[in-house]
Amino acid sequence: MMTTLKQRRIRDRIMEGLLILSTIVVLVPLVIIVFHVIVNGFGALSWEFFTEELGSPSRAMQGRPTGLVHTIIGTIVVDFMALILAVPVGIGAGVMLSEYPDHKMNPMLRVMNDTLNGMPAVLKGLLAFVLIVKPMGTFSGISGAVALAFVMLPIIARTTESALMSIPWTIREAGLAIGLPRWRVILSTVMPAAKTGLVTGTLIAFARAVGEAAPLLFTSFGNNYLPNSWTGWLFGPVDTLPQRLYSLAISPYSEWHQMGWAAGILLLGFVVFSFIVARILTRQKFSTS
């Protein structure tokens, strides 16, 4: 079918309009959520919010100082422990899938990874409960970290695999051809080239896990107070932001509801902060594009 230049121009404009429209549709919910969370939670943000523990509901109701310092520290402790557990294993599995495609273990590894990825997060909490909470006889920060590591693991493995596979195979051959052992080629030529993808993948996994409440409900469990000693962060019940947000939201106290919104602000802050860190980490010496 022949079209005139004018018709083509009009079509081009229509397509452009549709693309802009769909971009707006994507952005609107984000803006609404961020706006709503900030408006509702901003009032609860105060100096005490960052320095005091929550305590019992009466504290907030009687206007005594109360805050979420134990939740903030707990989130950092649990999430970073999860990251430390998940990153080496996840990247290792991703390297295996991408760099040794012929290995006989890989079909099984791939199926298991996809299953783990599709498994509801609450079941991962249950798994950590059976593996760690039951034998230890107590809820603990460590069990929460393990549950979150199960959330991160398959995402890291997947993104690592695709980041490494996007590096041309010829780079590996070039490395082998100058007499480098295979592991050295992977470590020193392929992985640096895929660095942006690796960090991005880890970040996506981290952001996913930071927002998960379900796996923590019966692992790190939650705590209204700071632990008595540092071992309490690892071996005792620990508060985390998404699970605290949930508890505050379902509580019958309007003071706590507002604190819940403020916890939402912090959660958003966490994600944004980790994005900024990732941007700094992936700054390339040379552009690879």
Next chain:
Amino acid sequence: MNRSDELMMDMNPDVIQGENSVKGSSRIHMETKDLTVKYGEVTGVKDVSLKVERNRVTALIGPSGCGKTTFLRAFNRMHDLTRVARVTGQVLLDGVDVYHPDTNPVLIRRRIGMVFQKPTPFPTMSIYDNVVAGLKLVGIRKRQVLDEVCEKALRQAALFEEVKDRLKDAGGSLSGGQQQRLSIARALAVGPEVLLMDEPTSSLDPQSTSRIEELIQTLKEDVSIVIVTHNMQQAARVSDRTAFFYVGNMIEVGDTKSMFTNPKEKRTEDYITGRFG
């Protein structure tokens, strides 16, 4: 003794400086005996016996899919990477079987360098680091040694004058032809005795191509070269000996001059006169 020490010992100063071509003395540098490469059930190369002469250029020619690249990649065990590829027969380097169970493919690849169809600079490395990658990444850190090897390899690859003031720039910032010479320098830096070139100019413009062809003429003083090319004029220009491949078989091999003026086989004649291919 750790791994890098082992490699260091293997790389005595003579080897590092690429002056090892005087070491062996027999005329035949590499040799294949009944070499067959199969991909699963498909035969890529069948029963090829070829002698590669020392300090000469051997060209492998033939139409696309005739197995010349498959054959070349058997020389430095690049088929090890793909489990489906199976190599039978022998490849000898100065009489040593490249495929013997006791032969370490990593060490073999330091003696038999390779340059690929497309330039392959390591994307995250500078020009300098690209050239010395084969030394630095096995634990040779002495700045002075690396500097010397880098300059020598870049000079051998006729690239030094163009890049000497920007060694810290990305390897990927060079032009295509320069990147290919960088790949050659990187291969030479580990001091190979044989250089395999797989259509090294196919992605380059005519000017860069002629630079590489000139380079091949000077390089053969130091190394023996096996070059795959689909360009017959190139084979005629650069090589001393030519082998003609057709559907996985080596049809004919001989001095380039006589191959192009007086081929013995009908199929060779048909190909070089442009009747097919």
